[in-house]
Amino acid sequence: GAVVSQHPSRVICKSGTSVKIECRSLDFQATTMFWYRQFPKKSLMLMATSNEGSKATYEQGVEKDKFLINHASLTLSTLTVTSAHPEDSSFYICSARLAGGPGPTDTQYFGPGTRLTVL
Amino acid sequence: GQNIDQPTEMTATEGAIVQINCTYQTSGFNGLFWYQQHAGEAPTFLSYNVLDGLEEKGRFSSFLSRSKGYSYLLLKELQMKDSASYLCAAMDSNYQLIWGAGTKLIIKP
Numbered sequence: 418g419a420v421v422s423q424h425p426s427r428v429i430c431k432s433g434t435s436v437k438i439e440c441r442s443l444d445f446q447a448t449t450m451f452w453y454r455q456f457p458k459k460s461l462m463l464m465a466t467s468n469e470g471s472k473a474t475y476e477q478g479v480e481k482d483k484f485l486i487n488h489a490s491l492t493l494s495t496l497t498v499t500s501a502h503p504e505d506s507s508f509y510i511c512s513a514r515l516a517g518g519p520g521p522t523d524t525q526y527f528g529p530g531t532r533l534t535v536l
Numbered sequence: 537g538q539n540i541d542q543p544t545e546m547t548a549t550e551g552a553i554v555q556i557n558c559t560y561q562t563s564g565f566n567g568l569f570w571y572q573q574h575a576g577e578a579p580t581f582l583s584y585n586v587l588d589g590l591e592e593k594g595r596f597s598s599f600l601s602r603s604k605g606y607s608y609l610l611l612k613e614l615q616m617k618d619s620a621s622y623l624c625a626a627m628d629s630n631y632q633l634i635w636g637a638g639t640k641l642i643i644k645p
Contacts, residue, residue: 423578459637460635460636460637461579461623461635463632463633463635466632508576510578510579523567523627523631524569524581524584525581525633527578527579527581528578529577530577530578532576
């Protein structure tokens with residue numbers, strides 16, 4: 418149980434295009450999902466917290482107009498990187514918070530990640 | 537401020553035991569998590585401690601001392617597949633995870 422999927426796993430795009438990444442909790446409902454980015458050999462950096470049916474809460478320094486987050490249902494959150502540039506190239510990982518299921522409350526289960534390369 | 541400290545890198549031998557330490561300072565505390573992350577992959581959940589003491593789960597154990605702001609992850613009977621980064625994360629009073637930078641564990645034959 419507690420499986421989180423993420424799609425696509427890898428994307429290469431041209432500078433200026435927009436890229437949408439989907440995060441789905443497959444066997445549980447997630448009222449809260451998180452979006453992280455990770456640079457090589459660095460730890461996770463929380464970008465935003467996404468609550469179903471409400472606006473995402475962005476961390477300081479993260480541009481909400483550039484990284485659009487939509488959490489339309491209890492099993493799906495999307496991150497859209499708008500007008501991507503090479504400096505946006507990174508490993509983007511989502512997680513879903515599991516409440517009332519296997520493991521301790523508030524455990525975050527991670528999707529497999531999306532590697533974005535902007536040329 | 538909030539801070540998590542863990543060693544950057546450790547090396548151990550296959551079949552041996554290794555202990556990865558983590559100290560934390562957070563605004564409030566709602567538990568300590570350990571995650572494993574293989575290169576190029578997302579983290580996977582290993583353990584959760586909220587009370588003082590040792591939690592054992594197979595070859596992996598995790599310890600917590602709340603009064604000392606200290607935790608460790610103990611890996612026994614090391615296998616080559618245990619080569620990975622191990623992330624320590626403390627949950628603060630707002631139920632947000634504060635992440636350490638991770639400890640890269642290198643296993644040698």
